[in-house]
Amino acid sequence: DVVMTQSPLSLPVTLGQPASISCRSSQSLVYSDGNIYLNWFQQRPGQSPRRLIYKVSNRDSGVPDRFSGRGSGTDFTLKISRVEAEDVGIYYCMQGTHWPWTFGQGTKVEIK
């Protein structure tokens, strides 16, 4: 199975400051069609997960532009340019390239 390793697992951030979450895969996530099926999800307390980013860097409709994704091969990053109170929650990366599809452990973002 592809292991997805996130860091840090806990991320205290000051409001208005940037935040960055790393996600590394144990093997390349490039699919045979040339795409990389790397997704980022946000799970706010008590809520279902919500997709923020798909195929590494594509932001979902309605997702604020302070969220961005980048990366290639096995190394990926989710960045929040200026953290707001509503960004508190757990963030997961997930690879949809190789069966079985796997998630990272999750990174808990909280306000200092």
Added chain:
Amino acid sequence: EVQLLGSGGGLVQPGGSLRLSCAASGFSFSSYAMSWVRQAPGKGLEWVSAISDTGDDTYYAGSVKGRFTISRDNSKNMLYMQMNSLRAEDTAVYYCAKDVNWNIAMASFDYWGQGTLVTVSS
């Protein structure tokens, strides 16, 4: 508006069975693959099973293979998960999730249901 409404969770004894359902609306259900993803209490997300748009193709995580069966009824816009031989470690909130693709070759879940809690305990 896309809606996924999961149901069927509850308390079941080890070795017992349960059938989860997910009612879909707001999109062309028969055109998309669907998955079940679970989350044990206080833990992270674990993909469990997927089914293609027609139901012809299915796939399971190793932890549930041979015990769980995913199915769908496109005439009713319903997704199901039959769970047999349940174990304590199957205790989790189970989410149904819509894929952006019709097949299960690759995955990206753009909509999630609200989740239904399954508790396996004596």
